[in-house]
Amino acid sequence: MVVAGDSAGGGVAAVISLMAKDHGIRMPHAQMLFYPCTDQRMLTASIKQFTNTPICNSKAVAKYYKLTMDSNYTGERGYVSPMEADLLEGMPSTYLETAEFDCLRDEGIALDQGDGFHDH
Secondary structure, three states: OEEEEEOHHHHHHHHHHHHHHHHOOOOOOEEEEEOOOOOOOOOOHHHHHOOOOOOOOHHHHHHHHHHHOOOOOOOOHHHOOHHHOOOOOOOOEEEEEOOOOOOOHHHHHHHHHHOOOOOO
């Protein structure tokens, strides 16, 4: 099984893999993350730069988080914001794609470069 998704769906795919790892259930063989939405903190340079780009921009992402995230959530932060997971080591092989003029670009780069989403 391979999980895949783009934008919010890319974040969901990453969370599926993370939950499988955390709960000791069968891990997806691989994941394909296309410009994934993975960091609810919204602190990256690209999220600050691309506030008005067509289709998806940081203003829209902030609205999406507000609509879908209960401010009283006390569960595992990584399950709503994978970049905040305690440990991303041991995740499945990952194809990760970013877009140059995308507010989510730096989240994908950070996820790929520093937190264990590499081919093993």
